[in-house]
Amino acid sequence: MSATRVVLFLLLAALLGCSSNPSTESPTRPTLAQLDGEITRAYFSAYPEIASYYGVPENVSGPGLRGRLNARAPADEDAKRATFRALRTRLAQVDAESLGERERVFHALLTTQVHSALAPADVVDYGVIFSDWGMWYVPYAVTQLSGPQDAVPKLLESQHAIKTAVDAEDYLARLGGYARTVDEVIEKVRHDRALGVVPPDFILGKAIASVQGRSGGDPAAHALVTGFEAKVLAAKLDGAAAWKQRATVLVRDSVFPANARLVAMLESQRAGASAEAGIWRLPQGEALYQAMILHMTDTRRTPREIHDLGLAEVARITREMDAILRAEGYAEGSVGARMTKLGHEPRFLYSNDAAGKARLLDDLNGYLATIAPMLPQWFGTLPKQAVVVRAIPLEAEASSSGGYYDPPALDGSRPGIYWINLRDTAIWPRYKLKTLTYHEGNPGHHLQGATSIGGDASVLSSVLFSNAFGEGWALYSEALAHEMGLYRDDPYGDLGRLQDEIHRAVRLVVDTGMHGLRWSRQQAIDYVIATEGSHPKEAEAEVDRYVVWPGQALGYKIGMLEIQRLRREAEQALGPRFDIKAFHDELLNDGGVPLQVLEMKVRRWTASRG
Numbered sequence: 001m002s003a004t005r006v007v008l009f010l011l012l013a014a015l016l017g018c019s020s021n022p023s024t025e026s027p028t029r030p031t032l033a034q035l036d037g038e039i040t041r042a043y044f045s046a047y048p049e050i051a052s053y054y055g056v057p058e059n060v061s062g063p064g065l066r067g068r069l070n071a072r073a074p075a076d077e078d079a080k081r082a083t084f085r086a087l088r089t090r091l092a093q094v095d096a097e098s099l100g101e102r103e104r105v106f107h108a109l110l111t112t113q114v115h116s117a118l119a120p121a122d123v124v125d126y127g128v129i130f131s132d133w134g135m136w137y138v139p140y141a142v143t144q145l146s147g148p149q150d151a152v153p154k155l156l157e158s159q160h161a162i163k164t165a166v167d168a169e170d171y172l173a174r175l176g177g178y179a180r181t182v183d184e185v186i187e188k189v190r191h192d193r194a195l196g197v198v199p200p201d202f203i204l205g206k207a208i209a210s211v212q213g214r215s216g217g218d219p220a221a222h223a224l225v226t227g228f229e230a231k232v233l234a235a236k237l238d239g240a241a242a243w244k245q246r247a248t249v250l251v252r253d254s255v256f257p258a259n260a261r262l263v264a265m266l267e268s269q270r271a272g273a274s275a276e277a278g279i280w281r282l283p284q285g286e287a288l289y290q291a292m293i294l295h296m297t298d299t300r301r302t303p304r305e306i307h308d309l310g311l312a313e314v315a316r317i318t319r320e321m322d323a324i325l326r327a328e329g330y331a332e333g334s335v336g337a338r339m340t341k342l343g344h345e346p347r348f349l350y351s352n353d354a355a356g357k358a359r360l361l362d363d364l365n366g367y368l369a370t371i372a373p374m375l376p377q378w379f380g381t382l383p384k385q386a387v388v389v390r391a392i393p394l395e396a397e398a399s400s401s402g403g404y405y406d407p408p409a410l411d412g413s414r415p416g417i418y419w420i421n422l423r424d425t426a427i428w429p430r431y432k433l434k435t436l437t438y439h440e441g442n443p444g445h446h447l448q449g450a451t452s453i454g455g456d457a458s459v460l461s462s463v464l465f466s467n468a469f470g471e472g473w474a475l476y477s478e479a480l481a482h483e484m485g486l487y488r489d490d491p492y493g494d495l496g497r498l499q500d501e502i503h504r505a506v507r508l509v510v511d512t513g514m515h516g517l518r519w520s521r522q523q524a525i526d527y528v529i530a531t532e533g534s535h536p537k538e539a540e541a542e543v544d545r546y547v548v549w550p551g552q553a554l555g556y557k558i559g560m561l562e563i564q565r566l567r568r569e570a571e572q573a574l575g576p577r578f579d580i581k582a583f584h585d586e587l588l589n590d591g592g593v594p595l596q597v598l599e600m601k602v603r604r605w606t607a608s609r610g
Helices: 003-015 032-046 048-053 074-092 101-118 148-159 165-194 201-212 223-234 240-270 285-297 303-327 335-343 354-377 394-399 430-440 445-451 467-483 491-515 521-532 536-548 552-577 580-588 595-609
Strands: 387-391 403-406 416-420
Touching: 032 048, 032 074, 032 101, 048 148, 074 101, 074 165, 101 285, 101 595, 148 165, 148 201, 148 223, 148 240, 148 394, 165 223, 165 240, 201 240, 201 536, 223 240, 285 303, 285 467, 285 491, 285 552, 303 335, 303 491, 303 552, 335 491, 335 521, 354 387, 354 416, 354 430, 403 430, 403 445, 416 430, 416 445, 430 445, 430 467, 430 491, 445 467, 445 580, 467 491, 467 552, 467 595, 491 521, 491 536, 491 552, 521 536, 536 552, 552 580, 552 595, 580 595
Parallel strands: 387 416
Antiparallel strands: 403 416
16 A cells, blocks of 8 residues: 555545444544645645645655655555545634634635545546645546656656755665556556546547657666756765766666656557547536536536637637738738738748747747836835746757746755747747747746745645636736736737737637537637637647546636636726735735635625725
């Protein structure tokens, strides 16, 4: 039995009030402080990789986690579900009326997040209820975007800091545990296959490629070895050659054979795999998708309602883009066709070589530098931690999205990181990069994520963030940058902003199209290209992301629209008393709360200032 399973079963027994004489003893009414500690320990015991991702100190996460990987076997999945169901029951037992205002918000955050995270598990027994990204469900244990072949290398290369010999030993312990976690996920894949769950054939092909991309060649030159060696040298540890040799042996004798077993398992699924993209084809697929909508958007809207909302937003944004394009002399063809033409113009392209990529990174840093002195005019509280721009490592390019953000570590070992995928600079015409920077950096993910870290807030306030709030905030930030004047005299940059916004509206159409309305994958790709003018490679990668992570892409536009609605309500109620800095601080001061909790907060804040 895995260490994770043992810890979770012991915690489950405590949560259920088990004792030597259960007939005479009953569970006591928990306090919120007790539950905060219980959920924190349960969460990081189940997800030691997440503890490293956030740089959580051991006195918070629990000891002995830095050398462990997430347990991925079917029995571990069952233990996680049972533990968090027990926590859901315990949260309901808290006397919310006795709590102070901020405690009530925290209790509502925990309750809503645990309920929504368990929503898919209340429908189906397959899938991964708490995935590589934390308390976010995915229907398939291994895809091109998730699974140990992707998560563990990213953890070791980007999040596992090495300052001491103990840290280095923990790194090697995790590297040594890679084969076990791969075998656990193979067991999980077999388990779910027996329930009738197999990824689409095109996803299996990409997943296999993601594994093979990290296998073979000289083990001493593997990124898990060279990256480890660089960290050991930077930490000035004695015996760097010996450390490297140990890592080399583990990659050769453990990682490569484990990856071969995983490839063989995935290959065995291809013969009977479907070409259909949507999860409607899976057991209880329609009910699962409705649960995913709750999980990822904090709403109970139907797929058709969201689809129609997306179509309406696409029409609105198309009109705005058309007006700018006509003003710049682009009048022929659809907006998508005109954007496709624009995206091929040499004046907007970076050369796809080292010099072009270096210039692109310089431009991203320039956009961050431009917005930095403007932030105090719009926010009362700013993050203390820096954000840095980095290119996604070459070996991870094929399995990564175009850009993403990792928050700074709680222990100060790592800044916020804005990652950009440079596999092909053709997908990044110059006019798109301002908006990406405001989304991933400031005032988007970095400002929101880093502001909620530290202080007297529970670590769970940062870790258990709502998808709809987090991504909705980042999309709201793109529009806020326009309001701040950052696109003034830059019509093409503004087109890039609107192209990104229509991209999020298209997601409402395409995600619900595939999973709710039974669109084909090609139908989805064609719609993305025709509507947005996206590069075909980018359109395919985006659609395949929605295939393996149903509902997640809905959170951006739904969250943005809700934040904008709440702002309009507050502005109308307060008139000249409305303070944009105070409003933004209120949105961010309790972490990434679910949209229901956000509405409660904003209305309370508005009433207090009326």
